[in-house]
Amino acid sequence: MLLLHRAVVLGLRQACRLKCTHSRLCIQAAQDSPHIYTKEEVKSHSSPETRIWVTLGSEVFDVTEFVDLHPGGPSKLMLAAGGPLEPFWALYAVHNQSHVREILAQYKIGELSPEDQAPSTLKSSDPFADDPIRHPALKVNSQRPFNAEPPPELLTENYITPNPLFFTRNHLPVPNLDPDTYRLHIIGPPGGQSLSLSLSDLHQFPKHEITATLQCAGNRRSEMNQVKEVRGLEWSTGAISTARWAGARLCDVLAKAGHQLRDTEAHVCFEGLDSDPTGTAYGASIPLARAMDPEAEVLLAYEMNGQPLPRDHGFPVRVVVPGVVGARHVKWLGKVSVEPEESYSHWQRRDYKGFSPSVDWDSVDFDSAPSIQELPVQSAITEPKDGEIVESGEVTIKGYAWSGGGRAVIRVDVSLDGGLTWQVAELDGEKQCPQKAWAWRLWRLQATVPPGKKELNIVCKAVDDSYNVQPDTVAPIWNLRGVLSNAWHRVHVHVAP
Amino acid sequence: MLLLHRAVVLGLRQACRLKCTHSRLCIQAAQDSPHIYTKEEVKSHSSPETRIWVTLGSEVFDVTEFVDLHPGGPSKLMLAAGGPLEPFWALYAVHNQSHVREILAQYKIGELSPEDQAPSTLKSSDPFADDPIRHPALKVNSQRPFNAEPPPELLTENYITPNPLFFTRNHLPVPNLDPDTYRLHIIGPPGGQSLSLSLSDLHQFPKHEITATLQCAGNRRSEMNQVKEVRGLEWSTGAISTARWAGARLCDVLAKAGHQLRDTEAHVCFEGLDSDPTGTAYGASIPLARAMDPEAEVLLAYEMNGQPLPRDHGFPVRVVVPGVVGARHVKWLGKVSVEPEESYSHWQRRDYKGFSPSVDWDSVDFDSAPSIQELPVQSAITEPKDGEIVESGEVTIKGYAWSGGGRAVIRVDVSLDGGLTWQVAELDGEKQCPQKAWAWRLWRLQATVPPGKKELNIVCKAVDDSYNVQPDTVAPIWNLRGVLSNAWHRVHVHVAP
Numbered sequence: 001m002l003l004l005h006r007a008v009v010l011g012l013r014q015a016c017r018l019k020c021t022h023s024r025l026c027i028q029a030a031q032d033s034p035h036i037y038t039k040e041e042v043k044s045h046s047s048p049e050t051r052i053w054v055t056l057g058s059e060v061f062d063v064t065e066f067v068d069l070h071p072g073g074p075s076k077l078m079l080a081a082g083g084p085l086e087p088f089w090a091l092y093a094v095h096n097q098s099h100v101r102e103i104l105a106q107y108k109i110g111e112l113s114p115e116d117q118a119p120s121t122l123k124s125s126d127p128f129a130d131d132p133i134r135h136p137a138l139k140v141n142s143q144r145p146f147n148a149e150p151p152p153e154l155l156t157e158n159y160i161t162p163n164p165l166f167f168t169r170n171h172l173p174v175p176n177l178d179p180d181t182y183r184l185h186i187i188g189p190p191g192g193q194s195l196s197l198s199l200s201d202l203h204q205f206p207k208h209e210i211t212a213t214l215q216c217a218g219n220r221r222s223e224m225n226q227v228k229e230v231r232g233l234e235w236s237t238g239a240i241s242t243a244r245w246a247g248a249r250l251c252d253v254l255a256k257a258g259h260q261l262r263d264t265e266a267h268v269c270f271e272g273l274d275s276d277p278t279g280t281a282y283g284a285s286i287p288l289a290r291a292m293d294p295e296a297e298v299l300l301a302y303e304m305n306g307q308p309l310p311r312d313h314g315f316p317v318r319v320v321v322p323g324v325v326g327a328r329h330v331k332w333l334g335k336v337s338v339e340p341e342e343s344y345s346h347w348q349r350r351d352y353k354g355f356s357p358s359v360d361w362d363s364v365d366f367d368s369a370p371s372i373q374e375l376p377v378q379s380a381i382t383e384p385k386d387g388e389i390v391e392s393g394e395v396t397i398k399g400y401a402w403s404g405g406g407r408a409v410i411r412v413d414v415s416l417d418g419g420l421t422w423q424v425a426e427l428d429g430e431k432q433c434p435q436k437a438w439a440w441r442l443w444r445l446q447a448t449v450p451p452g453k454k455e456l457n458i459v460c461k462a463v464d465d466s467y468n469v470q471p472d473t474v475a476p477i478w479n480l481r482g483v484l485s486n487a488w489h490r491v492h493v494h495v496a497p
Numbered sequence: 498m499l500l501l502h503r504a505v506v507l508g509l510r511q512a513c514r515l516k517c518t519h520s521r522l523c524i525q526a527a528q529d530s531p532h533i534y535t536k537e538e539v540k541s542h543s544s545p546e547t548r549i550w551v552t553l554g555s556e557v558f559d560v561t562e563f564v565d566l567h568p569g570g571p572s573k574l575m576l577a578a579g580g581p582l583e584p585f586w587a588l589y590a591v592h593n594q595s596h597v598r599e600i601l602a603q604y605k606i607g608e609l610s611p612e613d614q615a616p617s618t619l620k621s622s623d624p625f626a627d628d629p630i631r632h633p634a635l636k637v638n639s640q641r642p643f644n645a646e647p648p649p650e651l652l653t654e655n656y657i658t659p660n661p662l663f664f665t666r667n668h669l670p671v672p673n674l675d676p677d678t679y680r681l682h683i684i685g686p687p688g689g690q691s692l693s694l695s696l697s698d699l700h701q702f703p704k705h706e707i708t709a710t711l712q713c714a715g716n717r718r719s720e721m722n723q724v725k726e727v728r729g730l731e732w733s734t735g736a737i738s739t740a741r742w743a744g745a746r747l748c749d750v751l752a753k754a755g756h757q758l759r760d761t762e763a764h765v766c767f768e769g770l771d772s773d774p775t776g777t778a779y780g781a782s783i784p785l786a787r788a789m790d791p792e793a794e795v796l797l798a799y800e801m802n803g804q805p806l807p808r809d810h811g812f813p814v815r816v817v818v819p820g821v822v823g824a825r826h827v828k829w830l831g832k833v834s835v836e837p838e839e840s841y842s843h844w845q846r847r848d849y850k851g852f853s854p855s856v857d858w859d860s861v862d863f864d865s866a867p868s869i870q871e872l873p874v875q876s877a878i879t880e881p882k883d884g885e886i887v888e889s890g891e892v893t894i895k896g897y898a899w900s901g902g903g904r905a906v907i908r909v910d911v912s913l914d915g916g917l918t919w920q921v922a923e924l925d926g927e928k929q930c931p932q933k934a935w936a937w938r939l940w941r942l943q944a945t946v947p948p949g950k951k952e953l954n955i956v957c958k959a960v961d962d963s964y965n966v967q968p969d970t971v972a973p974i975w976n977l978r979g980v981l982s983n984a985w986h987r988v989h990v991h992v993a994p
Contacts (some may be wrong), residue, residue: 001669151607215765238960264930289792289931289932309949354960354964356919356920356921357909358920358921359909359921369907370907373963374962374963376963376965377965404963410867413853413854413855419973421854424855433761434761434762434784435786455800461973465849465867466871466901466902467871467873467981468873468965471967471969472970473967473969475918476910477966485965
């Protein structure tokens with residue numbers, strides 16, 4: 001396909017040159033003596049109106065005419081508009097071929113100014129100054145602390161989310177931890193022994209690997225916000241991602257410290273090494289019963305997709321609690337203790353809970369609701385996007401579906417008419433163990449656009465193996481923190497005449 | 498309250514006597530020589546229009562004037578209209594007081610004919626001839642096989658459903674088993690040993706007790722039928738009940754036979770001793786992982802609420818699989834075996850599965866959906882009833898809520914305006930272990946009827962501790978067998994002017 005595509009491109013490009021005066025002039029200029037552009041200038045060329053520029057190394061390219069010819073689709077190339085190609089090419093190895101560079105070379109218009117060729121640095125007085133560099137494709141909901149999600153069209157491009165695109169939910173600045181001096185403290189029970197584990201100590205436990213999806217309680221909060229204002233980050237459908245995690249099982253480490261499953265009310269409390277200016281660390285907890293159950297596969301993870309954890313995802317060690325809300329997967333893990341009650345942290349007791357739509361900030365009693373652990377069944381459409389124009393004839397609809405507690409998604413129903421009639425989507429993804437379906441299913445439906453239709457109200461809803469389903473509408477599950485937003489997902493599209 | 502009530506009754510009765518000519522004449526007649534009535538005559542007096550008669554022992558009473566004075570409410574007394582009081586008095590011990598009989602005596606109008614004082618018998622050529630006598634309050638959906646549910650006003654009267662009112666779901670005639678010769682066959686694995694257990698052998702295993710709710714997959718099917726015709730018994734909201742079960746844990750019995758948890762795809766298959774004319778027994782299965790998990794508390798139960806199992810509920814032994822659909826709780830258990838796949842029975846593979854609303858009897862592929870095991874979150878309103886007239890001022894709304902898989906109900910929202918605004922109901926019921934909330938919660942809301950309202954659209958919806966919720970409407974979860982009907986429950990009532 002790339003070869004065929006290349007021939008088409010080369011032919012089309014020659015035709016374009018005759019028409020595209022600006023592009024031609026630039027190429028001409030580049031041949032004489034390279035034109036120098038600043039990063040800011042490149043950034044200002046990020047739409048068809050301003051033309052679309054990208055950089056690779058020190059070179060600047062005007063790819064306006066190539067966008068519609070991009071084999072991965074125009075929307076994917078547009079993610080790089082106004083910036084460097086490297087972060088995207090690093091994810092999609094197909095670009096590492098000489099003819100791809102050859103095609104690109106034809107669009108060169110100049111060079112980056114020397115001072116813009118080095119990575120930018122942040123001011124050191126900023127507590128976030130030491131935060132890592134992030135992937136430019138991420139849609140940033142909050143810069144400090146950093147919270148960002150992948151765009152929908154990349155989210156379901158891969159069953160395993162590439163690390164740089166994995167949604168990031170930080171509550172505090174990212175700590176910069178030295179793996180050589182890192183220690184994880186496990187508090188032992190009376191009669192047991194407390195442990196201070198180095199990273200290599202943790203590697204001595206049997207290595208356990210799982211594929212698990214993480215979802216933020218606030219995923220799809222933006223839809224709740226449309227019903228009535230909620231407090232929280234404006235997540236779209238991307239606060240969910242899937243990785244292959246590896247590490248020691250929490251039950252093995254707890255057993256080593258002498259813990260046994262005795263009191264079913266007890267919780268295992270986790271403390272992060274990230275902290276606010278007062279020194280308060282991020283904290284959360286899960287029931288001891290889950291922590292001690294080997295089948296629950298709770299990990300002290302040190303690898304994500306075969307790599308050491310990226311800093312944004314908890315380097316060197318984070319908790320992974322499959323089937324449970326992201327907020328309990330404590331990152332930059334410093335301390336583990338077993339307590340008679342759940343964690344007293346703000347994020348356990350005063351946040352991440354669901355309430356009736358009738359409860360507001362004057363009437364809320366945080367003690368009246370349990371902390372979120374397992375999440376309800378969820379699905380969303382990632383393609384097409386809301387407001388998009390689709391071709392008449394056939395339309396491809398794609399998305400993801402997942403459920404908490406290891407419950408497998410067994411079916412996704414898709415409607416083109418707002419929920420009056422339904423079709424069953426095809427499910428992709430790895431086969432999973434019964435009761436341990438920790439990872440999402442991606443799904444796809446190739447549907448016929450009913451002739452004469454000018455618009456489609458596309459809806460999806462998933463069913464899990466407990467036969468729980470998503471609720472029809474958002475308002476009856478609205479809650480003041482905008483969590484647990486799992487109503488049918490709806491996108492409205494226009495059909496090209 | 499009863500004493501106060503008695504004074505009111507006695508006063509009112511004297512006033513009534515002056516007005517109620519028919520009643521007075523009957524009492525007069527009874528004093529002279531008792532009037533003799535047949536059972537059929539009594540049965541024909543079951544509404545205010547025909548007057549309301551009941552029997553106790555050999556005596557016949559006209560209680561028309563007492564109905565509105567009944568301390569338990571008129572609707573409860575009306576359940577006995579036209580028939581005997583004994584089955585109801587047996588459930589509600591409050592009637593066993595001399596002054597209750599004294600009140601009743603005032604309403605005596607005659608005696609039952611001698612031939613109607615003995616219980617009726619069925620013809621012996623009928624395969625169902627040997628079925629047990631049932632409680633007259635049950636609403637019968639099918640006589641042969643017997644399928645019946647308690648009326649809503651009795652269903653949530655007790656947290657533990659009295660045995661005679663427990664919903665009954667039989668697929669075949671009820672076998673009449675001799676407890677002395679009864680044997681339960683447990684097939685052992687290669688290298689293990691098969692067991693043939695008498696009832697007293699089963700009593701040798703540690704006795705384990707749990708409170709668990711059973712729900713039929715078809716509960717609330719009648720609401721699906723209103724959307725579009727489905728095949729199945731017309732259950733209302735009563736195909737659900739709660740009992741205290743006692744028996745041996747299945748895991749202990751399987752371990753004794755030498756079974757271990759090895760193959761996670763394996764199922765434990767159950768066969769009943771009920772069979773159709775071809776000799777095919779009822780059968781079903783559950784995953785071996787659940788059967789072998791001591792925390793899942795799967796029982797081979799021989800007691801129900803402290804009594805030997807009633808014949809309709811599986812005497813002498815049935816399976817109880819807490820959190821799982823009723824269809825897997827095989828009654829009159831004859832055989833248990835571990836198989837590499839789930840049961841090949843009709844009820845496992847060709848029934849009790851959920852499908853998309855788009856699937857009809859021409860397109861259905863039963864292999865495409867998993868058999869129902871854990872059930873989704875459920876709730877229903879039992880008081881007031883649809884179409885009822887409620888007083889203005891305050892209204893009491895009552896109901897039940899339950900979820901499968903041991904997930905606890907954490908909240909029930911109730912709306913008086915069809916779902917626009919919500920109030921949180923009070924939850925009653927036993928405290929349950931986390932992850933093992935096998936029993937329902939009864940709930941209640943005392944709400945103010947908005948002044949001037951002539952009707953109310955009362956709605957309830959429950960949330961469980963995985964924060965799964967019920968879907969808003971029935972049509973999008975409609976399926977051809979009418980199972981898994983768990984949309985918001987709605988009743989429409991009129992407000993008395």
